[in-house]
Amino acid sequence: xxxxxxxxxxxxxxxxxxxxxxxxxxxxxxxxxxxxxxxxxxxxxxxxxxxxxxxxxxxxxxxxxxxxxxxxxxxxxxxxxxxxxxxxxxxxxxxxxxxxxxxxxxxxxxxxxxxxxxxxxxxxxxxxxxxxxxxxxxxxxxxxxxxxxxxxxxxxxxxxxxxxxxxxxxxxxxxxxxxxxxxxxxxxxxxxxxxxxxxxxxxxxxxxxxxxxxxxxxxxxxxxxxxxxxxxxx
Amino acid sequence: xxxxxxxxxxxxxxxxxxxxxxxxxxxxxxxxxxxxxxxxxxxxxxxxxxxxxxxxxxxxxxxxxxxxxxxxxxxxxxxxxxxxxxxxxxxxxxxxxxxxxxxxxxxxxxxxxxxxxxxxxxxxxxxxxxxxxxxxxxxxxxxxxxxxxxxxxxxxxxxxxxxxxxxxxxxxxxxxxxxxxxxxxxxxxxxxxxxxxxxxxxxxxxxxxxxxxxxxxxxxxxxxxxxxxxxxxx
Numbered sequence: 001x002x003x004x005x006x007x008x009x010x011x012x013x014x015x016x017x018x019x020x021x022x023x024x025x026x027x028x029x030x031x032x033x034x035x036x037x038x039x040x041x042x043x044x045x046x047x048x049x050x051x052x053x054x055x056x057x058x059x060x061x062x063x064x065x066x067x068x069x070x071x072x073x074x075x076x077x078x079x080x081x082x083x084x085x086x087x088x089x090x091x092x093x094x095x096x097x098x099x100x101x102x103x104x105x106x107x108x109x110x111x112x113x114x115x116x117x118x119x120x121x122x123x124x125x126x127x128x129x130x131x132x133x134x135x136x137x138x139x140x141x142x143x144x145x146x147x148x149x150x151x152x153x154x155x156x157x158x159x160x161x162x163x164x165x166x167x168x169x170x171x172x173x174x175x176x177x178x179x180x181x182x183x184x185x186x187x188x189x190x191x192x193x194x195x196x197x198x199x200x201x202x203x204x205x206x207x208x209x210x211x212x213x214x215x216x217x218x219x220x221x222x223x224x225x226x227x228x229x230x231x232x233x234x
Numbered sequence: 235x236x237x238x239x240x241x242x243x244x245x246x247x248x249x250x251x252x253x254x255x256x257x258x259x260x261x262x263x264x265x266x267x268x269x270x271x272x273x274x275x276x277x278x279x280x281x282x283x284x285x286x287x288x289x290x291x292x293x294x295x296x297x298x299x300x301x302x303x304x305x306x307x308x309x310x311x312x313x314x315x316x317x318x319x320x321x322x323x324x325x326x327x328x329x330x331x332x333x334x335x336x337x338x339x340x341x342x343x344x345x346x347x348x349x350x351x352x353x354x355x356x357x358x359x360x361x362x363x364x365x366x367x368x369x370x371x372x373x374x375x376x377x378x379x380x381x382x383x384x385x386x387x388x389x390x391x392x393x394x395x396x397x398x399x400x401x402x403x404x405x406x407x408x409x410x411x412x413x414x415x416x417x418x419x420x421x422x423x424x425x426x427x428x429x430x431x432x433x434x435x436x437x438x439x440x441x442x443x444x445x446x447x448x449x450x451x452x453x454x455x456x457x458x459x460x461x462x463x464x465x466x467x468x
Binding site for chain 2: 057063067
């Protein structure tokens with residue numbers, strides 16, 4: 001059942017603005033801090049494992065990441081990490097939370113164009129306060145009829161958000177940089193998805209099986225191509 | 235303008251279920267952990283000051299509290315706190331995040347009774363994932379037409395939630411244990427508020443000036459008294 005796209009859902013981090021690059025920078029500094037104990041690969045792997053173990057308790061976001069970074073540093077060094085070094089890890093986290101929002105290229109213009117003709121909603125995962133801060137600072141807030149911060153992006157969450165925003169899945173299209181979180185659940189629900197990869201993908205968001213090319217799945221290199229795609233499919 | 239109460243908003247932590255007692259327990263253990271460095275009063279004051287300094291970055295909730303607890307422990311001991319002790323602070327935080335939800339007395343029955351005759355919404359402040367977990371585990375979720383986790387409870391937030399839920403302030407009543415967060419903003423907006431104190435109030439939520447007794451402000455000792463109050467005022 002193909003119907004015109006009335007509502008477009010956008011992911012935020014790494015779809016509208018840079019995010020993963022902040023984590024990349026933190027990882028670099030973190031590995032350097034612990035380099036007298038372990039090589040970067042061991043540090044990275046242990047940190048990722050700790051994050052996964054803590055996901056049910058902490059959820060996503062910078063505060064969760066900071067807590068897992070501290071736990072990992074203590075565990076990996078058998079407690080030999082100094083409290084000054086732990087203090088630095090706290091400071092890295094705060095610096096990330098204060099980082100200005102940097103929009104991806106062509107985002108501002110494209111969102112402005114699309115908002116004139118379609119209903120836009122924002123669906124973003126992570127820490128409530130930090131996501132609200134970024135939405136406010138992005139300058140894009142007023143283009144979105146709804147902005148929903150969610151703690152997980154699974155089928156149940158999307159079902160709830162679509163119901164809450166009176167959105168029909170047949171006229172809905174979701175745009176994001178994560179196949180796992182932004183695209184696959186929407187395809188499963190019968191909607192359409194546009195995948196726009198970011199330079200970096202967090203290991204947790206990677207999927208081994210990309211969606212089969214179908215008439216409901218599209219991949220673009222830049223958000224700039226989105227208006228033309230929309231014109232061509234609906 | 236007095237109109238019948240159609241929608242009742244409920245705060246959650248310390249209004250529907252115990253919360254501050256978990257923090258009290260954490261504070262006790264935390265002060266004990268640092269007792270070889272400082273007396274409990276110094277520890278408490280410094281921790282509170284750190285939390286306030288971090289509020290803009292971290293917001294509310296257990297993860298924020300844990301991060302501030304670690305920062306305070308390092309600062310207060312000039313780094314002499316051991317990484318094993320810091321690890322214990324992380325563990326306290328996780329234990330809090332896993333604590334079962336314990337409803338306050340008479341809450342289940344009262345909410346069930348009220349939900350039959352009025353529209354109930356939940357408005358709770360804090361960490362998104364943790365609040366969602368508690369709502370789900372409380373068994374009360376289905377009694378509420380909306381459950382909104384917010385990052386701050388100020389006039390702007392309430393205005394947004396009321397608009398989003400199509401709630402008219404003249405037929406709205408908010409119930410909570412914090413004068414500052416649950417009652418004063420609602421009175422300011424022209425709504426009605428029912429204050430039900432909890433045994434403990436976090437210093438940040440205390441106000442020096444309680445609202446003047448007015449026909450829009452009520453104080454109860456227990457949620458059990460709420461149905462009768464509603465019958466008498468609308």
